[in-house]
Amino acid sequence: MKEELEQIMARYPQPRSAIMPMLHLVQSYEGYVSDAGVELVAELLGLTIAQVRGVSTFYTQYRQHPAGKHHIGVCATALCAVLGGDAVYAAVSEKLGIKADETTADGLFSLERIECNAACDFAPVMMINWEFMDNMTPEKAVAILDDLAAGKPVQPERGATLTSWKENERVLAGFYDGRADEGVSAGVSSLRSTPKGGKK
């Protein structure tokens, strides 16, 4: 991990700018922002533990305890909530037997009520490992959880086949996983103005 953390630092004119991708990388190894990870980041950047914790506690994507293999986010902001996000959240919470910011005992799933995820034209929106699961319904959500629990491949509406939250944290740390060519160019709602076959 240390070597990769140093690679991240080298991307920036000033190393401290690397702290956010570094914390994403820590999560991809540890499943959360661990004490050991914070100490290493602090040492590399020449910061105090408090300075690094100050950053890691400010941003909601940094977890203070382990996430599940699959991290489920259900949008609870106004438009998604009204269009059925609350019902989707209730169904997922009941199915998994956990509430927001909890992880199932088998470590397979964690749950979060997320704020607007920039996909309102596909509402209600659910994110799994930060991939777009568009136009969600309670029934669809439960079926997806069943598939994931059974180890079946799940393809997001717009995104790459689900692997794990940890693997996607690595992408957010800036380590490309070679999977940009998976998934569609755009969902149906994105293409309302777009001529079929494109317009030159």
Added chain:
Amino acid sequence: MTELLTPILSANWGVDKSWTLKSYLSFDGFEGAKKALKLKPEEVLEIVKESGLRGRGGAGFPTGTKWSFVPQDNPNPKYLVVNADESEPGTCKDMPLLLASPHTLLEGIVIASYAIHCHTAFVYVRGEVAHVARRLQAAVAELYAAGWLGKDIQGSGFDLDVVVHSGAGAYICGEETALLDSLEGKRGQPRLRPPFPAVAGLYASPTVINNVESISSVPCILRNGAEWFSAMGTEKSKGFTIYSLSGHVAKPGQYEAPLGTTFAQLLECAGGMRAGHELKFFTPGGSSTPILTPADVDIPMDYEGMVGAGTMLGTKALQVFDETTSIVRTTLRWSEFYAHESCGKCTPCREGTGWLVQLLKRLEAGQGHEGDVDKLLSVCDDINGLSFCALAGGAVACVTSAVKHFREEFELGYTTPAWEAFPYELSTAWAGGAK
């Protein structure tokens, strides 16, 4: 009505592997950048100024003018930072753009960087979108390999590096000075201005911060000319833009059209309201812009038209709600958003947004106290204008505008739960009026 639409940025989104350089080049990709690199940087800046392009991220500041504020006699490096932290509720245009055509933004970055003498540009993309990060990372790698990034771009002598930086879930980082603090590796909290970022931005160096759509609009301006661009739109709001319709419309989605298109026209493009329902209210440009009602549907949706209607064009995120929707519930959920996303720096915003949530919660539950609606407005008064950045103003605008138009519905919260007056299951996407 679809003849109204002007697919320019979205023209190539529907083709196979639209995100690859090969596909982008087949749509005249990088023709704008080729033209720019043959001109002097000042000439490029002048073309963007002449086009009348204004910021598409909310504020509407003229893009070319912003670039011209960068002091070229300052010895520090100049930076370009693209704000791809799209998180204003309702806003959903930049993520599909980056997913389908990351090269449109990257070509814009090459042109803009050249114009302001910048050699290191950053794309600050919100963290909660893994596939957008992938597509950007792959596109940047393609451009290095093709000689469109790195040293001596296309033999022009111009050097440019681009860093893709994923955020970690903080709405406030869409505020440009908070974004800069975040990019410097700190908690994302807004800075006092002046100094403005153009003079002392990233690492206290001259910095231009532009929205994804603003920078993505630059290549077609270089390709087709400033006059081509300014022939579209209205007198002071030139060009085209992406309007995002969501909510209770038949066909939610991205509608690219000239600035000044009316809500009524856009709604017609979107197939109208879902079957059997009527418009109740809508946001013109995200939840921070005061809501509008059926009385406002024929006002041109440009910067001036929306200010004239007492609101703002914002991000052109039209969240559309029909008569099944409880305004109290909707306002509560927006207020919860602002309370969650307040960075905590300024007391009026940090504490006040929490008070708004408390009051709205009991109004939603039908347990409001006599006078709570006035109290709500009084708390808004104590927040508005008393904080560093615009988050507080947005948190207040959605409440005050909702009370202005639907006061009786808030007062109903003294006696009746919102879910009894407006059964929530009737508002869901699966309740009928299929998409």
